[in-house]
Amino acid sequence: MTLSELKSLREKIEISKKLIKQRIYICTTGCRASGALELVAGFNEYIEKNNLAGILEIVESGCHGKCSQAPLIRLEPSGYYYGKVKPEDVSEIVEKTILGNEKIERFYTVTSQEGEKGFFGHQKKDILLNCGIIDPKKIDDAIGVGAYMQAAAALESMSPLQVIENVLESGLKGRGGAGFPTGLKWKFCHNAPGDEKYLICNADEGDPGAFMDRALLEGSPHQIIEGMIIAAYAIGASRGFIYVRAEYPIAVEHITLAVKQAEEYGLLGDNILGSGFNFRITIRKGAGAFVCGEETALIASLEGKRGMPRSRPPFPANSGYMGKPTNINNVETLANIPLIIEKTGKTYSETGTKDSKGTKIFALAGDVKNTGLVEVPMGISLREIIYDIGEGIPDGRNFKAAQMGGPSGGCVPGEYLDLPIDYESLKEVGAIMGSGGLIVMDDRSCMVDMAHYFLEFIQKESCGKCVPCRVGTRHMKDILARICGGKGEKGDIEKLEELAVTVKSSSLCALGQTAPNPVLTTLKYFRNEYEAHIFDKKCPAGNCRDLLTYEILEENCTGCGVCKKNCPVSAISGEKKEIHSINPNTCTECGKCFEVCKFQAVRVS
Amino acid sequence: MITTIDLEPVNKILAQIELSEKLTNGKIKPAYLIPLLQDIQDEYGYLPRKVLEHVSTISGIPLSRIFGVITFYEQFYMEPQGKHTIKCCRGTACHVKNGQKISDTISEILGIAEGETTEDGLFTFETVACLGTCFLAPVVMIDDQYFGNLTNSEITKIINKYSPKGDMP
């Protein structure tokens, strides 16, 4: 294909799209877990039965973002999003909304055409734009909305250095965690001697609680390939890898298909768009190791070795895959590239704050009403994300903390809700931007337990190469387990702090260097909780099992016997229709009675 | 128990390796080891020792290096796996939503710890760092099927469905 052929193909696709006026965009990626494919089948069957083929089209799209409403669909032209739709609702939706123009309140959750407020109103969908408006399995859909036009423009009319100049000017920083300026990294690799160079797309997304890379790979794979073509051109690489996490089967499927389609169109391969530039992409699946998200470990894994990090320098830009200059970027970083070329780096940099440019995608999860994927300009406050976009904490509970940056990040307390979110401010409060996982916790989450949870995670994923990380995090985990188990001692907090400093300063890679962060931030903002565990043997959040006592409230107990029947250790006694009681000596605090009681007669304290 | 391992499938996989993944002498590039092991595991369900020895002979990659790689990555198995794999998410979002309890319950129902397979060979129980469906927390995946917003009693019912008496295939 040549540039002019690409342009005329785009025009043709645009015209053919106009023939059908009504469309339903069903998220078949994230929502697949909630029955989206059954819904697609239901709609298609209805269309066929009622001869609606020329009138209504079903598009199997990517993620719409408001995942708590899964399966979520968008109806066009009305722009209504309908949530929690089931196959049996199909005929009602087509008859009323598609054919009758009537809004069904029962399903309605939000519209794409609202003003300045609400779920979409506070967002700026630049990078996620294509997720939800195209079928990611069809390259023509992507081309119809402009995919590959920026790569074509860059190859035709820009020199590699001009591309790098634009990316530098855009101020884009890596979205994979460390936040290193992307243009600078490209420049290093471009300048590195040698003509065999590699480009790697880091799609290992190991940070638990983050799923934006998954959504991009699944919902807009051509955007990532286009970003890679531009990056490869800039640094001078002719071979690229996408290292994708094997736990994401749909992402693997969609990106594999997209690469194949791009090859067939001549958008990958030799002499791309007649420019003389050659570039091929190989897809590699991870094999289940969190540390392989770290760049040097990932490279080792690509080389067929145990995925262990090594010390830097040399940096991959000089000596990476097979010892050759290699540039490695995160999925979301690469997805930003076409936009930068389209707008120019200078215009791109108008979005965001002084030092953090563009938008950032956050995966909103945990104790928040609207969970899902949100994209906001840098500098927006945590409060806007949690309360305006997320609509706050469910069940009338109170906000306690937001965990940001995963195992390398920290817990941000309520006093910082108005903090503008950018790389710098987050660092100041002890958290990090990380990959953009944002987990909201209400007052039932115990901060000591959170710290223990992350240390346990790190311990499991530590590759074992360096002592501070392997042994140090082990000790930290053990101390935290003791505190949660009611066996905390005076001096434990100080020991944790001392270990944290050692592990931070002497670990080989960022896995260990950042591992103490969850402990340090919780100690900083929630020290009283640690003290309550250690000195009063109490868990203020009512979470740590060994510190809880269960008792039956006489005024609520109906003597139904359900708790007695379910108690695994027979700690509950009482005759039918009489008030029951728990024997504290036998009780293992498993919480089963609390769960099964229908009369709120079990009290935990 | 003596089982004979059929080498036919692995030979087929070895024969299909693209030229670009081979050295000039025709041997397989060591960098291709992980995708190769993934293909073999997809075929056999696990990585039988016999097959690995065969791969080592053919490829010239030392067996020690192959074992080194297999033991490093969580998704390689050297034992046959259960008919169904239950993956319980232990990611942060799921943890906040009581994921630990779900994991404990599965362990209790199946009578095995994570990483183990039930004696009847029906279930393998694994925990994973995050399934990327945090909006459904807590989440469990059985084979290709996701189950979200789980409670303890729901997971019990779901597992029962997969048992021989249940209605899942």
Ligand SMILES: Cc1cc2nc3c(=O)[nH]c(=O)nc-3n(C[C@H](O)[C@H](O)[C@H](O)COP(=O)(O)O)c2cc1C
């Ligand atoms: C333990 C560990 C895990 C990481 N996991 C990921 C990951 O899953 N995805 C990612 O893009 N970067 C991850 N990184 C960061 C990478 O090392 C690297 O900085 C990043 O891929 C560079 O891309 P960027 O500049 O576009 O952000 C991880 C780092 C560490 C230390």
Ligand code: FES
């Ligand atoms: S934390 Fe469980 S799916 Fe992400």
